[in-house]
Amino acid sequence: MPQVTLVEAVNMALTRAMSEDAGVVVLGEDVGVDGGVFRATLGLLERFGPQRVIDTPLAEQLITGMAIGMAVEGLKPVAEIQFSGFAYICIDQVLNHAGRMRHRTQGRLSCPMVLRTPCGAGIHPPEHHSESPDAMFAHVPGIRVVYPSSPRRAYGLLLAAIRDPDPVVFLEPTRLYRLFKEEVDDDAKALTLDTCFTLREGSDITLVAWGAMVHDTLQAAQRLEQEGVFAEVIDVATLRPLDMDTILASVAKTGRCVIVTEAARSGSFAAEIAANLAEHGLLSLFAPIARVAAYDVVVPLSRLENVYLPDTERILAAVRKCLAFG
Amino acid sequence: MPQVTLVEAVNMALTRAMSEDAGVVVLGEDVGVDGGVFRATLGLLERFGPQRVIDTPLAEQLITGMAIGMAVEGLKPVAEIQFSGFAYICIDQVLNHAGRMRHRTQGRLSCPMVLRTPCGAGIHPPEHHSESPDAMFAHVPGIRVVYPSSPRRAYGLLLAAIRDPDPVVFLEPTRLYRLFKEEVDDDAKALTLDTCFTLREGSDITLVAWGAMVHDTLQAAQRLEQEGVFAEVIDVATLRPLDMDTILASVAKTGRCVIVTEAARSGSFAAEIAANLAEHGLLSLFAPIARVAAYDVVVPLSRLENVYLPDTERILAAVRKCLAFG
Amino acid sequence: MAIVGRFEIESRQYLDLHGRALEPVPAAAREPQLLVGLYRQMVLARSFDQKMLALQRTGQLGTFASGVGKEALDIGVGSAMQRDDVLLPTYRETTLQLARGVSMLELLLYWGGDERGSDFAVPRGDFPVCITIAAHCCHAVGVAYAIKLRQQARVAVCVLGDGGTSKGEFHEALNGAGTWRLPLVFVVANNQWAISVPRKVQSAAATLAQKGIAAGIPSIQVDGNDLIAVREVALEAMARARSGGGPTLVEALTYRLSDHTTADDATRYRNADEVAEAWQREPIGRLRNYLLELGAWNKAEEEALLKSCNEQVQAAAQAYLDHPAPSPAQMFDHLHAALPAAWSAQREAAMARKTADAAGHAG
Amino acid sequence: MAIVGRFEIESRQYLDLHGRALEPVPAAAREPQLLVGLYRQMVLARSFDQKMLALQRTGQLGTFASGVGKEALDIGVGSAMQRDDVLLPTYRETTLQLARGVSMLELLLYWGGDERGSDFAVPRGDFPVCITIAAHCCHAVGVAYAIKLRQQARVAVCVLGDGGTSKGEFHEALNGAGTWRLPLVFVVANNQWAISVPRKVQSAAATLAQKGIAAGIPSIQVDGNDLIAVREVALEAMARARSGGGPTLVEALTYRLSDHTTADDATRYRNADEVAEAWQREPIGRLRNYLLELGAWNKAEEEALLKSCNEQVQAAAQAYLDHPAPSPAQMFDHLHAALPAAWSAQREAAMARKTADAAGHAG
Numbered sequence A, B: 001m002p003q004v005t006l007v008e009a010v011n012m013a014l015t016r017a018m019s020e021d022a023g024v025v026v027l028g029e030d031v032g033v034d035g036g037v038f039r040a041t042l043g044l045l046e047r048f049g050p051q052r053v054i055d056t057p058l059a060e061q062l063i064t065g066m067a068i069g070m071a072v073e074g075l076k077p078v079a080e081i082q083f084s085g086f087a088y089i090c091i092d093q094v095l096n097h098a099g100r101m102r103h104r105t106q107g108r109l110s111c112p113m114v115l116r117t118p119c120g121a122g123i124h125p126p127e128h129h130s131e132s133p134d135a136m137f138a139h140v141p142g143i144r145v146v147y148p149s150s151p152r153r154a155y156g157l158l159l160a161a162i163r164d165p166d167p168v169v170f171l172e173p174t175r176l177y178r179l180f181k182e183e184v185d186d187d188a189k190a191l192t193l194d195t196c197f198t199l200r201e202g203s204d205i206t207l208v209a210w211g212a213m214v215h216d217t218l219q220a221a222q223r224l225e226q227e228g229v230f231a232e233v234i235d236v237a238t239l240r241p242l243d244m245d246t247i248l249a250s251v252a253k254t255g256r257c258v259i260v261t262e263a264a265r266s267g268s269f270a271a272e273i274a275a276n277l278a279e280h281g282l283l284s285l286f287a288p289i290a291r292v293a294a295y296d297v298v299v300p301l302s303r304l305e306n307v308y309l310p311d312t313e314r315i316l317a318a319v320r321k322c323l324a325f326g
Numbered sequence C, D: 001m002a003i004v005g006r007f008e009i010e011s012r013q014y015l016d017l018h019g020r021a022l023e024p025v026p027a028a029a030r031e032p033q034l035l036v037g038l039y040r041q042m043v044l045a046r047s048f049d050q051k052m053l054a055l056q057r058t059g060q061l062g063t064f065a066s067g068v069g070k071e072a073l074d075i076g077v078g079s080a081m082q083r084d085d086v087l088l089p090t091y092r093e094t095t096l097q098l099a100r101g102v103s104m105l106e107l108l109l110y111w112g113g114d115e116r117g118s119d120f121a122v123p124r125g126d127f128p129v130c131i132t133i134a135a136h137c138c139h140a141v142g143v144a145y146a147i148k149l150r151q152q153a154r155v156a157v158c159v160l161g162d163g164g165t166s167k168g169e170f171h172e173a174l175n176g177a178g179t180w181r182l183p184l185v186f187v188v189a190n191n192q193w194a195i196s197v198p199r200k201v202q203s204a205a206a207t208l209a210q211k212g213i214a215a216g217i218p219s220i221q222v223d224g225n226d227l228i229a230v231r232e233v234a235l236e237a238m239a240r241a242r243s244g245g246g247p248t249l250v251e252a253l254t255y256r257l258s259d260h261t262t263a264d265d266a267t268r269y270r271n272a273d274e275v276a277e278a279w280q281r282e283p284i285g286r287l288r289n290y291l292l293e294l295g296a297w298n299k300a301e302e303e304a305l306l307k308s309c310n311e312q313v314q315a316a317a318q319a320y321l322d323h324p325a326p327s328p329a330q331m332f333d334h335l336h337a338a339l340p341a342a343w344s345a346q347r348e349a350a351m352a353r354k355t356a357d358a359a360g361h362a363g
């Protein structure tokens, strides 16, 4: 089994999906000969030709809208938005059209498309390249929002997203694209959507994260273990629909919960999880639910990016406060 | 003092702001001779002329983007987006530009604009006219999000929004536009932004709402009073930045909280409030925090709109469950 | 100094205001019985449009956007399409949807506020009404791309209004269609108004057809109230598209004789004279005159037609009013192919709310 | 059938590849000392560009978008602007920003990842770099509207790339500018590539200038590597705008001699021959030849200039490296005019994090 990075796993899943279904097409800016600015689509052009690997004009509304048209007409488009900062413009088409086509026509038409975009901060790029629009997409009815945090889950979840008969927004943690490798078997096996993954079992506290912050959260859990604290770590993986059962069961066991997101705090998706706990898990809680998030400011240019982003230290501080409570 | 509807109060505030500051301009689709499809800009064209009351081409990105340019150049634009379903396309410009101009230039440039749009469901219009994008805007750094729920607050908050030196998204509850009248003194007095309004004091439970749902929530509180239950009703009014102090103080008193929103439940702004309570008010709570919200589905066409929307009955059911707890 | 680009916009018209041929009509319009058939469709469509307005006024239908005055445009385009082509309409193409085979009952259900109205029995591949202006232009690019990829001889037809030409999505779509030479025909139904905004406030461009020059695609203007001209121009564009020649932009000149929708009052912003003058150019009388002159139509046939239209329309309205109310399940059962477990409790809760909550026909 | 629109796109060039005048240069370019001044700016800009690339390679600067090869375009446009005009640049207009008076230190700070770099001492009214392609086209409409409303004789200048012409916002802006006849000049810096996507994949339009026809505004093409031609066309467009004649679209033809940014490797997708050929057309040598031929410039002056440029650029780089690191407060203190109470605890928390967390110059 090859050791691959997350972006290579994305590439493997795309290659696999295009091989097994001639209806799968890939479109976006620079996805062809350049193989995508992060190389997620590397080699697809040579293998599947320019009809199925489509360099589009520079136009995100077109990319999203034409993916919708293709999907309605029976293809399985996988559209790439080059950076998450340019994905906000796509909310309109995703919300007003992709997520509604099936409902609007009562099942006559459907929209099996995937909108992929790198997501999150941490690689010190220019402005607009570090955004976290996850909470906005997660509020859109009729779609799924998936956000893997390891090469293996990227492979399995992307395959599942492409095969899903409905639209999926697939957010890829830019910071993890090349951060580490994992053995990924190119076995065409999709993972299950709509379910959280418990990455580490523990009895003392539940740590919930998604995307790149899963990495920092796991590091925090390791540090805690050295101190004799056993943290359960849950990777949300599918933000919409949210698998609260797994999170509730964990908190029922641990009684404490810290939710970690790299998005700006107010209105982040961490709120949705905390709200559900306050609604359905209140009696299990021994301590207030803490959210570790980025500040409610504009993502700064690179010099201050490290100060802006939550990190292991901030997670640990929140955990300690939570453990010390009551 | 005249008895006016909410939309008339908006009109009064616009007229007042344009009279007192020659830099205030109004722009949007049909805001001129037609006076806006809801008549919010009625009479402005006659009074202030076509240079300051601008019928734009049919282009929401242009409307938002040009408002940004005007604001940076020193005007005070008040842009209208005709219906909230067409405001999603504006998130991009609001987030990537309006909310960043001051930060990006470290104060050299600023963006004192208002983006107004009718918001919410309940008037049985065609598709896309009943959306609630409040949670998405409330997640955007660098802006304020204001959502009045009565003629008087619409007048005072809109004046405050226009005078504010930074960008404000101003959501107007379509359903309340003409639902009732209130005495509004055209006294040029702005209300305070960034603060919740406690509309009704009570000791048994805190009901939190904003926009049109404030109306139904007040009705629920009235019904409860007849049953001897005293509900405190808080109108959030400014969603970003959120005045949690007022809400926390209320819940500290009542120990119970129901949050009401007409947006689809998952990822709605109700989550942000519940999360803050779970973080900072956990010890006050005698019962789980309940969210009353629309279902996580596409806003249906008019025949099912009433079933989709939360109403007084659903609020009462949640309150009763909350009161019965523990 | 050199000239590196030269462009012309042609405009096409065959019938004058009185239905007299200005030049020999094209071959495709020489068969009177074909024209009579199209004429019948136009009259039925107007009859249906009037019924919709009446139902709305009496609280039995939701907000409705009348298409009165653009019957030549809709039927001209519709008659140039083939069955398995794909239409992407706005809310003002009710007549064109009828021409495609959508039933009156379905259209009534839709405008009555019920999603079942967009589950057309025929044509299964056409798009539902697009309310968000110009969003469907991008969808049309995707549809046409899929058609081309699979080497089918089908065409996507996307209709939008004069106001719609100001939206960025229209331009992104035009440009994409040009780049890939897609089988796609854009029809701009220029009815001179976008709610209260007149055509000249919408753009400084002398014609809307010239917007296609920006994307390097063939562009033409046509008298949209002249059935023969619309059909001819549409047939040409469809043939080009079908044979690999790529997209066309057609600007069809017409006039919005009605209010914008039933929620609008056009007397607030436009002149009665202008409307009266526009009635002189309306398409049905013009074609009728031509057919009468040709001897292909007579008064008795006209009366019989009006009677039959009235009956069809009444029957459809009755079927609509008799249609069972939608169930709350409708909100959930086609949200996804299968309802995710996370929402099943919500579905139950909605079902528990009295179905009587479903609003009446007025929406 | 009638022709209802006719359009031409003109292209302008004065100097050939070798710097020989193809036709008499315009009056505004007849003063050699003026041209020498502009030549000096071009050379300085290239020198600065090279320094930026060097700093980036050595980990002392963030991702940088080189403007090598478009110095004539930037200086031509910059020299046609007046001090209180407003520039709305993309990330590739570093040279034009220099021409406007932005300091090298500010530009270094910006590309080093520090917002203070966009707090220009001069010109206070210019926009910061716009990274989201074509979004600033709409801002430019607002700026020009404000200028016109206040009856000022100022002009907004919005620069975008060939790729940018595919974005809807560009078209919405063009159309708006046309509708209100705004004092606004759009300059499309057509460098033939949008990252890996060549000009012909971007649009089927023969020229990008013709996109202005869609909005009914005067549109012209120019050799963007010919300083005299760019300046002349820009002066004409600015004069029209300043005198109430409305907007112009200028397509300036140039070539991206560098990688897209320092994060890109253009050899992956384009031919070395094409690049070598493009170097033949680069603007600095061309203008130098013209000035040498004219006797307005000599080898000694050239050497002195290069030395002086080098010194200026070194000094700026040193000032940049010596500049104190940003404080976390920078994230909060200009978020709003006054920080809302809701965020004050967050500010304190950020300040408490070690300032040492601020990344080094590499960002």
Ligand SMILES: Cc1ncc(C[n+]2csc(CCOP(=O)(O)OP(=O)(O)O)c2C)c(N)n1
Binding pocket: B029, B058, B060, B082, B086, C092, C131, C132, C133, C134, C160, C161, C162, C163, C164, C165, C191, C193, C194, C195, C256, C260
């Ligand atoms: C994106 C968007 N913005 C605004 C509206 C509101 N609106 C509905 S119809 C209309 C005018 C459309 O004019 P035009 O394109 O000329 O079509 P017509 O109604 O004349 O057929 C407007 C502004 C909308 N539906 N979609």
Ligand SMILES: Cc1ncc(C[n+]2csc(CCOP(=O)(O)OP(=O)(O)O)c2C)c(N)n1
Binding pocket: A029, A058, A060, A082, A086, D092, D131, D132, D133, D134, D160, D161, D162, D163, D164, D165, D191, D193, D194, D195, D256, D260
């Ligand atoms: C809206 C948006 N989409 C995508 C990008 C990513 N991106 C940055 S530059 C670029 C190509 C721009 O090409 P062009 O407009 O020709 O300008 P050039 O870089 O050649 O100067 C792309 C796709 C972006 N910055 N903004």
Ligand SMILES: [Mg+2]
Binding pocket: C161, C162, C163, C189, C190, C191, C192, C193, C194, C195, C256
């Ligand atoms: Mg119209």
Ligand SMILES: [Mg+2]
Binding pocket: D161, D162, D163, D189, D190, D191, D192, D193, D194, D195, D256
């Ligand atoms: Mg380019």
